[in-house]
Amino acid sequence: MTLSVDREALRVIRRLGVVRTADLAAHGIARARLYSLVRNGAVERHGRGTYAAAGHALTANHALVQVAKRSPRAVICLLTALRFHNLTTQHPADVWVALPEKARAPRLDYPRLRIARFSGLALTEGIETHRIEGVPVRVYSAAKTVADCFKYRNKVGIDVAVEALRDFTRRHRGGANDLARFARICRVSRVMQPYLDAIS
Numbered sequence: 001m002t003l004s005v006d007r008e009a010l011r012v013i014r015r016l017g018v019v020r021t022a023d024l025a026a027h028g029i030a031r032a033r034l035y036s037l038v039r040n041g042a043v044e045r046h047g048r049g050t051y052a053a054a055g056h057a058l059t060a061n062h063a064l065v066q067v068a069k070r071s072p073r074a075v076i077c078l079l080t081a082l083r084f085h086n087l088t089t090q091h092p093a094d095v096w097v098a099l100p101e102k103a104r105a106p107r108l109d110y111p112r113l114r115i116a117r118f119s120g121l122a123l124t125e126g127i128e129t130h131r132i133e134g135v136p137v138r139v140y141s142a143a144k145t146v147a148d149c150f151k152y153r154n155k156v157g158i159d160v161a162v163e164a165l166r167d168f169t170r171r172h173r174g175g176a177n178d179l180a181r182f183a184r185i186c187r188v189s190r191v192m193q194p195y196l197d198a199i200s
Contacts, residue, residue, distance in 0.1 A: 063095050
């Protein structure tokens with residue numbers, strides 16, 4: 001019986017990719033069963049409170065998976081979202097996440113976070129959900145991220161924002177309407193216009 005329960009638990013963990021104990025509880029798998037699988041080497045701890053089956057294939061975006069599991073309301077933004085969409089040459093060491101104004105910042109031992117506070121439509125619009133290692137990860141769209149970089153140009157640098165705009169217009173030729181909409185939402189239309197004129 002224990003062997004078949006372990007097999008079923010392992011099958012669920014493999015299907016979910018990276019799990020927390022609450023994920024398993026929703027599938028009727030007790031915490032003790034998870035810890036038994038960890039002791040047997042069938043499951044490995046991947047971070048504070050996150051686990052995956054032994055041999056789980058890590059992707060280049062594993063840090064985003066860790067953030068999504070620990071803070072499901074967070075949205076990947078700014079430099080990290082630019083990197084995700086291949087719109088920058090930057091390699092940020094921290095993961096940038098957007099949170100509502102008064103939301104508590106998650107405490108993670110890995111990865112290090114940079115928190116940006118968003119509100120209103122700037123917080124809720126332009127969110128895409130990408131499945132990474134079996135886990136849904138919320139990331140702002142490419143167009144939204146470019147507008148955000150102009151809004152937060154004092155944090156990320158105007159050169160980064162301009163590079164992202166140039167890359168976006170080259171890769172997303174039909175994306176001008178999206179870009180204009182998010183520029184309005186982020187109130188940076190006037191700031192972006194001279195750079196758009198220079199690129200076109």
